[in-house]
Amino acid sequence: MQKRLLFLTVTLIIVILIIPALLVAFQTDPSPQSASASTVRQVNSTANKDSSPVIRVYLTHEKRVEEVPLESYIRGVVASEMPVNFHVEALKAQALAARTYIIDRLVKKDFSDMSRWGKAAESAVVTDTVQHQVYSTDQQLQKKWGTNYKNNIKKIDEAVRATRGKIITYKGKPIYAAFFSTSNGRTENSEDYFSAKYPYLRSVDSSWDQQSPKYEGVKTLRLDDLTRKLQKKTGKSIALPTSSGQRMMQVLERTSGNRISRIQIGDQKFTGREVREALQLPSSDFSWEIKGKKVVVKTRGYGHGVGMSQWGANLMAQQGKKVTEIVQHYYQGVKVQKVQLTISERG
Structure with a gap:
């Protein structure tokens, strides 16, 4: 009897330890420019019925937390951070940057900055502000676009679907996907504006930004x-x-x-x-x-100058460049990788 109880106890401990080991696996994109190696990192969020993350967004004006599936969150960010009349390849690049940002945030599990918005925000992982990524709810987009909502959201959805499950990585890890509106002709080394030096955030040519109305x-x-x-x-x-x-x-x-x-x-x-x-x-x-x-x-120029120029991305797309070419120009030495998510509750 004692041996049987000991066996059951050991089995239960093993189950408790193994089941919560929920991982994010970065797999190679099938395109020839994708990564050839994979890495495994932990991630923390809420799960929905199709096992993709549900992002808890603190809506600062409404002072409440909204739970939204990952891809719907990306839709709301792309629609808010980039003009909808931009080329779809630029919108795809914005979708990749937005998804990379939130996945990196979930991987790192550091939400300590949420407390500055008060107690109500502490259960969320991100706000709808420029401090993280600007995000709009579907209701806000309908109000903003009016009769153009149907056509606009169709275009945004096309960009989000085309990049679904993909993020930008450097040596197998999600990058800090900084972006801004318009360069002065070149982008900036990260350490020349921010304190941290990132090997993929290097100063690169973006002279075509002179065509931007914000130049x-x-x-x-x-x-x-x-x-x-x-x-x-x-x-x-x-x-x-x-x-x-x-x-x-x-x-x-x-x-x-x-x-x-x-x-x-x-x-x-x-x-x-x-x-x-x-x-x-x-x-x-x-x-x-x-x-x-x-x-x-x-x-x-318009913005801090680090990472991807949004107007630069749009102008590159108009010149026939595809999303991967745009991303790999503004983020040096990166890969576009497929990410598979198995999610745990936020702890």
């Missing part, structure tokens, strides 16, 4: 507003020279992507990112002209 911008500020905003953002007290002139602002260093890395304004030094964010400029590639007590700032 150039102009913003006029009062000098005292400029210094006030910079002081508020950085905590640095700025003393401007008594005699005005162009040399009160001097570029000290530029990045590989030809954006401003370091700049001196008055007696203080700043990063290009600090100036961009403080003054809410479209880009950290900017020039200026001082006119009396005002500064006219001219910018090139």
Whole structure:
């Protein structure tokens, strides 16, 4: 009797240990440009009837959590992050980036940043904001598009279906799929804007972005507003020279992507990112002209410049490039891989 009880106990322990070992297996895409190796990583989410993840999204305006199947979530992101009139190959690239982002987030299981939106958000894995990925519900899209909803959602669904189950990987792991609107002619090395260096987020040519309507911008500020905003953002007290002139602002260093890395304004030094964010400029590639007590700032590009240029992707697609070519241009050395998901509850 004791031997039988011991056997049952050991068997039960083995079952408890093995069943929750739920994995994400990255398999090679059948295309010739896909990965040739596979890797296995853990993932955490909720399961639906077809064993694909259900993403818990915190809707910030409604202050509630919505559960949505993975591919429906990707649909809502693509429809929100990229203009629907873009070429379908560009929309496919956006779908791959969106799916890669959320899968990487599930794999890492770090949702600690959700607490900043309050207690109600803590059970979710992502918000509907630019802090993660902009996401719209189907009801919001119907309201936004009106009578064009049917045709628009059909196009978005085509892009999502064409990439279903696929993500972008580097050495078998999901990448940080950064993207932005429009480059200044080149993309940026990740470490030149963000703190981390990623081998696949390198500065590459995107000179065709000059055709984007967001390529150039102009913003006029009062000098005292400029210094006030910079002081508020950085905590640095700025003393401007008594005699005005162009040399009160001097570029000290530029990045590989030809954006401003370091700049001196008055007696203080700043990063290009600090100036961009403080003054809410479209880009950290900017020039200026001082006119009396005002500064006219001219910018090139729109966004941080790291990863995939959305307008660049669209223009590449119009030139006949396919989704894999677009992705592998903006993310160097990556593969497009099929991912099979077996999901566990969020712990």
